[in-house]
Amino acid sequence: MTLTADMPSRFVLAAPPPGFAADPYPHLAALREHAPLCAQPDGSWIVSRYDDVREVLTDAERFSSDKQVDFRPKFGDSPLYEHHTMSLVFNDAPYHTRVRKLLAPFFAAQTLRRLQDRVAQMVDELLDRAADRGTLDIVGEFAIAVPLNLVGDLLGVPREEREPLREWANLILGGLDPQRTPEQLAAGNRAVEDFKAYLRELIRWKRAHPAQAQDTDILWALIQSHDAGSGLSELEIIHNSIFMLNAGHDTTASLIANGIDLLLRHPDQCARLAADPTLMRTAIEEMLRAESPLQFGNRRSRVPLTLAGEQLPAGTFLHVAIAAANRDPRVFADPDRFDVGRDPNRHLAFGHGAHFCAGNAVARMEANIAFTQLLARFPGLVRAGPTVRAERTRFRVIERLPVRLC
């Protein structure tokens, strides 16, 4: 596609142009180069250059994450409203800081080491099953299963009870889509209620069987800290646990599926990585940069300010184009090139500042194990069909990616 200066004036994020989901990058480049702050019909703006995106994500004093005002007209007085407005990511200090501090120990190196063995075993089991068949749908049979089970472990959900988790998470996240239908909203609200009821029951069970809790069980630890007076209510604990699943599984599945897709599209880089597995760390950072799982974040300005040379009143809603920033040639040399050895790589795929992804080390660990074991067992992995992408704008979602294992 040819990049033209008038593209940005026609660009509406809520109704993106045809082909955007297949390849958003020419459009994002046009925005970044010709309209670094791009006005939207509803009064919001898209910000797309690296320095501006980083500034908005970092400066929590001037840019708020609180969504109480934004979500009221969208969700009304509903379970979805209750859920999203209690999740730490959609709040500012002091509530955000309080929840974040309580979660911190679970993302420390010690916990990671305990989770690592379970992830390795799970990946092995998935690959054993796939080896018997000789084919694998990277998304449905691999990329989703790894993070879903990891978050299941983190919340202490028994293995045999994990099946509904993904459906609940999808329905709840579907409610956030800009083009959602009334049916989607109703299904999202039902999913919040079902998930809450399940977690209430699980908490009751954990209280009755405290000796059976694993030391990586966040839900149980939050309940214990609630009992010791942490100040977080049971309802707040439940909503932040649901958020943990939503935040941790689709994004990581996207990293794994997009990572494989990138390797299949760039056989030279795949061969380079297979020949030198010490490149795995930089390869994963490059996957996060090139195909950022969360393509757009958002913030609302708290005060009148100047951004990208434009004066904005207090209360301006900003779409923060992480995917555009991560291909800004002012920061990344030859940004559209996929280079598994790129170093340094200061991408913003995990955000920046106070809300920087709490699970970044978990996601990196899962991806490292998934790619390492997959490539070691099946170095001749080949595509067995086209990559099918979802028509989503905020998330970089692959729905299907069939491969043959050899």
Ligand code: HEM
């Ligand atoms: C490749 C995978 C992942 C990506 C790309 C990703 C991306 C992000 C981004 C961009 C944010 C910041 C949002 C903002 O500033 O508004 C965020 C926040 C968060 N993520 Fe992740 N994430 C990933 C995996 C995970 C995992 C595995 C977990 C947990 C198991 C997790 C838990 C969280 C939490 C709790 C927050 C909220 C942090 C806060 O508000 O302080 N994420 N993530």
